[in-house]
Amino acid sequence: MIEVKDLHKAFGDVRAVDGVGFTARDGEITGLLGPNGAGKTTTLRMLYTLMTPDRGQVLVDGIDAAVDPLAVRRRLGVLPDARGLYKRLTARENIDYFARLQGLPDDEVRERREALVQALDMGDIADRRTEGFSQGQRVKTAIARALIHDPGNVILDEPTNGLDVMATRALRQFMLKLRAEGRCVLFSSHIMQEVGALCDRIVVIARGRVVADETPDALRAQTGEANLEDAFVKIIGSDEGLAA
Amino acid sequence: MNVIKPTRVRRSRAFVTVFLKEVRENLRDRRTLISAFVTGPLLTPLIFVMLISVSIHRQLDKAEQPLKVPVIGAQYAPNLIDALKAGGIVPQPAIADPEKAVREQEADLVLRLSAEYPKAWRQGEPVQVEMIYDSSQRDAGGSVDRVNQLVQSYARQQGVMRLVARGLSPGTAWPVQVARRDQATAESRAVLLFNMLPYLFVLTIFIGGMYLAIDLTAGERERQSLEPLFANPVPRWKILLGKLAAICAFSTASLLICLLAFSLVGRFLPTDKLGMEINLGWHFAANVLLLQWPMIVLLAALQSLVAAFAKSYREAQTYLSLLMMLPILPSIMLMVMPIKPQEWMYAVPLLGQHLGIIDLLRGTGVAPMHMLLCLAGTAAAALVAVAIGMQLYRSERLAISG
DSSP, rough: EEEEEEEEEEEETTTEEEEEEEETTTTTEEEEETTTTTHHHHHHHHHTSOOOOOEEEEETEEEEETHHHHHHHHHHEEOOOOOOOOOOOOHHHHHHHHHHTOOOOOHHHHHHHHHHHHHHOTTTTSSSTTTTHHHHHHHHHHHHHHHHHSEEEEEEEEETTOHHHHHHHHHHHHHHHHHHTTTTTEESSSBBBHHHHHSEEEEETTTEEEEEEEOOHHHHHHHTOOHHHHHHHHHHOOOOTTTT | OOOOOOOOOOOOOHHHHHHHHHHHHTTOOOOHIIIIIIIHHHHHHHHHHHHHHHHHHHHHHHSOOOOEEEETTTTOOOOOOOOHHTTTTEEEESOOOHHHHHHHTSSSSSEETTTHHHHHHTTTTTOOOEEEOOTTTTTTTHHHHHHHHHHHHHHHHHHHHHOOOOOOOOOGOSSOOOOOOOOOOOHHHHHHHGGGGGHHHHHHHHHHHHHHHHHHIIHHTTTTOOOHHHHHHSSSHHHHHHHHHHHHHHHHHHHHHHHHHHHHGGGGGGGGGOOOOOOOOOHHHHHHHHHHHHHHHHHHHHHHHHHHSSSSSHHHHHHHHTTTTTTTTHHHHHHHHHOOGGGGGGGGGHHHHHHHHHHHTTTSSHHHHHHHHHHHHHHHHHHHHHHHHHHHHGGGGGGOOO
């Protein structure tokens, strides 16, 4: 479970995150929806302790990120916005590197890695060097290495960015599988259709603040719009930066 | 995967993991390999040996090769000509205008004997041998000295014979004699030639680690892999240390290859022909390695620092090639103003290594006190650089590429 309380982060005069708070529960998919530049990536970066908040608190499974960042990172599987692979290593070697950094013993590494290779359907590319991988193959590898330590909480920053239709579908199936396994899945997106189709709960962020935190049905009811897209536009106050 | 196990606190060997991964990855990069194991460590010994061989051979050639000198009036002094021939001079036929020939560089020098020579010689009077040359000509100096010396020694020899024939001691004609006592040992003469060697070693270390240093900070950020790496439950300073160790491994390998090349190639240097002795064997290599190990760490840390400040791979490359100029300073400084080495200088990074290697070449060995100063001084600087690097790695902006 991920609890975020009143996060603030400013870069110079720009208040990128200005009082964001929400809870992402185990066994649910929570969507962080907002236009480009709303503060989604900065919020997530504070969750996985890459950045320190100016104010506010992050709790992962009850552990304060400011107190024990290493324990928090151990409980998180993260697919950041930046998802560069080591191109001179094979996909398997890329995954193994992160497994060792997580401190997994060798037999466990093998077992988990092969399970993930199968679950993500990447058996044919696993022993190829990642140089020249397609966007979809890269995302699969990045997800596999992020989940190698079997984390209870999964953070995905715009996971479907740049993927084609088939890869997107496969990824959505995979996220549903993670939910079925009882994990807490938190992902960000600026694509309404995607959020609406997957999420148990939607947190809408605009201009660094949370403007809505509801189930998709409640959102529709709250705004009086039957169509989610219209509901979002109404909440955010403009349709700038959103994609259908 | 279906059951979420409570995450145990696992012991992570982050340092070793990062080190092994960086080494493995970079062993697969052809450019890094070539610069660390071929061009960096081998090019410098080759160029160095070529330069030295050429300069040695030039000097040897001049001393041994027959020297062609046009002689005017050779028929007047057959004995003198014989003496010159014995000294390797090949007399050439007379030429019409010796002054013009010398000015136009058709001849280095021309000898002229006057027709009065045989008469004056027979009467025991001083005779004149004219040497026509142009001292502003670069190459003429050696030839002029050589002919001059041959003529002088012939003159002295004849003078001695005349004195003896008159029943006088030869000593009366030379009341004062200069006896030269050169204190330079064969090794210390070689040092003049080998003054560039310390810089070449530092350069080799620098080039050996350079591509790794760029790749491991600026490169990793540019490829957007630093952020996911930092999402792992590993303190950043451990990651930095692993990376530094990988850089050090490559630059150490570079230096080893370079030293090996020097020890092999040093045997083929004709230094003994110039009365020099230079020992680039195992003892020398081991001492250089000992002197340089804190320098290896210092350079790795400095390179990483510079690369971490750069916004991109290319920018890091530019900064690092500027940094490469730094190690040449002590060598140049000592060349233009040959100061007497002071104790404290050994504690200055780069300068200490330079002086230590010169001591080794001189054949005196590095005094234990000097070795200690050199190691301690550079190690302290390396520690500071690593500490700054660790601090820099804690910065938020370091990981973010966008």
